[in-house]
Amino acid sequence: MKVIRMDKYGGPEVLRLREVVLPEPGPGEVRVGHHAAGVNFVDIYYRRGDYPAPLPFTPGNEGAGIVESIGEGVEEFKPGDRVAYTLHPGSYAEANIVPANLLIPWPDDLSFEQGAAFTLQGLTAHYLIYEYRFPKRGDTVLIHAAAGGMGLLLVQWAKHLGANVIGTVSSEERSDPRRS
16 A cells, blocks of 8 residues: 655655555554545654654554454444544555544544544544533633634634634635635
């Protein structure tokens, strides 16, 4: 299968398209055939060596796709299931072996692109709303960087919970096709 692999740390030029053999999933693991991969700033930190990883290394910490095969002991997923995941490297590839406990069942009415882009930001937004400070109906909430991915989620979530939000994005930003 094809992967983007780095054999050393550095600039974008260290990323190389390679052909590798992906093993079968082991106990508790699932092979996910990717339809989309998330691209985040953290990938740059891995590439540069700011977050050292064993080399060779395949970047990408978020992915979404279809379960191709399962390892021993995996009962919650089966081949053909739609899934998304985060916090596991290797999504810059046609497929990845992922621990089953990191997979999120992904509904048919959401795209794989949404799955690959949403997971880390969604988990972070969930943490901020439910673990840091739960906004009650009528609370006023200031959301910095409301135009970013997580900021947009926080704005929508806080409004859904009845909070008054300061920091919402303009209608021009919401309708910008580059933001979809």
